[in-house]
Amino acid sequence: MNGVGAGSLPRWWRNRIPRYRLVGAKCKVCGRIHYPPREACPYCGSRDLEIVPLPRRGKLLSYTHVFSVPGDNRLSTPIILGLVDLGSAKVIAELTDVLPEELPNVKEVEAVVRKVEEQGGNGVIGYAIKFRPVLQATPGGQG
Amino acid sequence: MTRPEERVGIHGWGAYIPRWRLPMEEIGRVWGWPPHQFKGLNVKEKSVDGPDEDSTTMAIEAGLNALARAGVEPSKIGAVFFGSESKVYAVKPSATIVAEVLGITPVTMASDLEFACRAGSEGVRASIGLVSSGMVEYALAIGSDTAQAEPGDVLEFTASSGAAAFIIGPREGAAAVFEASYSYITDTPDFWRRALRPYPKHGEGFTGEPAYFHHIINAVKGLLEETGYKPSDFKYAIFHQPNGKFPVRVGKRLGFTYEQIEPALVTPYIGNTYNASALLGLARVLDRAEPGDLILLAPFGSGAGSDAYAIRVTEEIVERRDKAPTVDDYIARRKPVDYAVYAKNRKILVMLPR
Numbered sequence: 001m002n003g004v005g006a007g008s009l010p011r012w013w014r015n016r017i018p019r020y021r022l023v024g025a026k027c028k029v030c031g032r033i034h035y036p037p038r039e040a041c042p043y044c045g046s047r048d049l050e051i052v053p054l055p056r057r058g059k060l061l062s063y064t065h066v067f068s069v070p071g072d073n074r075l076s077t078p079i080i081l082g083l084v085d086l087g088s089a090k091v092i093a094e095l096t097d098v099l100p101e102e103l104p105n106v107k108e109v110e111a112v113v114r115k116v117e118e119q120g121g122n123g124v125i126g127y128a129i130k131f132r133p134v135l136q137a138t139p140g141g142q143g
Numbered sequence: 144m145t146r147p148e149e150r151v152g153i154h155g156w157g158a159y160i161p162r163w164r165l166p167m168e169e170i171g172r173v174w175g176w177p178p179h180q181f182k183g184l185n186v187k188e189k190s191v192d193g194p195d196e197d198s199t200t201m202a203i204e205a206g207l208n209a210l211a212r213a214g215v216e217p218s219k220i221g222a223v224f225f226g227s228e229s230k231v232y233a234v235k236p237s238a239t240i241v242a243e244v245l246g247i248t249p250v251t252m253a254s255d256l257e258f259a260c261r262a263g264s265e266g267v268r269a270s271i272g273l274v275s276s277g278m279v280e281y282a283l284a285i286g287s288d289t290a291q292a293e294p295g296d297v298l299e300f301t302a303s304s305g306a307a308a309f310i311i312g313p314r315e316g317a318a319a320v321f322e323a324s325y326s327y328i329t330d331t332p333d334f335w336r337r338a339l340r341p342y343p344k345h346g347e348g349f350t351g352e353p354a355y356f357h358h359i360i361n362a363v364k365g366l367l368e369e370t371g372y373k374p375s376d377f378k379y380a381i382f383h384q385p386n387g388k389f390p391v392r393v394g395k396r397l398g399f400t401y402e403q404i405e406p407a408l409v410t411p412y413i414g415n416t417y418n419a420s421a422l423l424g425l426a427r428v429l430d431r432a433e434p435g436d437l438i439l440l441a442p443f444g445s446g447a448g449s450d451a452y453a454i455r456v457t458e459e460i461v462e463r464r465d466k467a468p469t470v471d472d473y474i475a476r477r478k479p480v481d482y483a484v485y486a487k488n489r490k491i492l493v494m495l496p497r
């Protein structure tokens with residue numbers, strides 16, 4: 001889903017900002033926010049969208065495991081995909097820093113940037129947003 | 144005449160430590176080391192990066208934490224220095240990736256620095272020069288490492304992973320200001336890693352006295368002579384921490400007390416994070432420092448060299464502290480793993496293409 005492999009390097013590069021910074025595209029007609037950003041709104045067809053930053057914390061609504069992991073990411077097996085409600089948008093992304101048995105107790109998650117592809121050690125390394133359980137909160141902090 | 148350092152301060156600091164920990168006993172179990180081989184290091188366990196982490200991702204999180212504390216518009220940062228000995232590319236800057244994620248690009252300097260464990264500190268000193276001269280308004284200096292060690296080598300007990308980042312800018316509005324800095328460098332063969340080789344080597348007989356102690360002691364003495372300060376003038380003394388005993392020993396030889404040294408000690412909990420080692424110590428001290436406190440910082444890098452800094456905390460520190468997770472928040476986020484998971488995360492496992 002994050003392919004930076006042969007042939008898609010230019011596309012990966014063009015889309016690096018939403019992958020790095022967690023920004024979505026907000027439809028100026030119907031107000032819906034899409035992540036990853038889209039050229040056109042799939043709901044109302046409008047092409048009038050603006051890039052908006054998304055909240056970095058959200059609620060984990062659901063998750064699923066992927067045990068058959070291809071290529072470089074075999075070391076991350078199992079990959080856990082989460083559906084995260086950021087309030088203004090729902091996003092599907094990989095979860096990280098969490099063990100499968102801990103997942104039932106994970107309520108709140110936050111965005112981090114992690115490595116998603118290595119291309120066998122000889123290509124470009126791909127980085128993208130994942131979500132992890134929030135750090136223990138510090139008083140008054142984002143922590 | 145005022146020193147250039149006095150025009151410059153730290154606006155934000157940020158830490159990052161991965162979640163996973165490998166206990167010393169587990170390394171001893173796998174390689175058959177008797178406990179006396181590692182008990183003297185004063186390290187309980189070491190931090191281990193996850194399979195999707197590297198020196199770049201750790202620098203990004205530390206950088207975001209530093210930005211959150213500084214409250215500086217990323218576009219005002221005019222230089223990004225990434226100090227590491229575990230860069231993910233041999234050629235292609237990590238600093239550009241960090242700068243792009245943090246929103247600092249495109250009008251900025253950016254480069255990766257290498258000087259074993261001291262490159263991040265060189266970034267701090269270069270940032271002081273750029274900011275004090277007015278060439279840039281703010282600079283970001285990062286030390287980040289997923290330190291390598293050959294499986295079974297004594298270095299494996301302590302080589303760990305972590306990052307620390309600092310937004311350096313004008314004295315006005317800074318949470319801590321520099322008063323002076325001093326560097327002491329020689330060509331010393333204590334530790335190296337040749338090109339295309341995965342693991343470093345250490346020069347027997349060179350690692351302790353001629354390298355670590357000689358360079359730190361001379362950098363700190365130089366700083367004390369230049370400023371006229373005595374060890375007792377400092378509230379905190381922070382040294383590079385290759386293990387849990389060297390920083391205490393070098394500090395005592397320089398006339399500092401355990402009470403001045405202890406608050407910065409992170410290696411007993413997470414091992415030696417190389418470029419982040421002393422800088423995470425500084426971050427942990429800034430997490431708790433009070434206005435007016437005077438801090439001595441002395442990172443060290445093999446090869447070899449040390450920098451000594453005198454840093455004075457300002458009133459601004461109070462409202463910056465809670466704007467990002469503390470070093471102790473990351474230390475507390477710990478999950479022990481066994482050597483098998485460590486081998487998987489660290490890609491020590493040999494996996495052939497399917």
Ligand SMILES: [Zn+2]
Nearest residue numbers: 027030041044
């Ligand atoms: Zn729409």
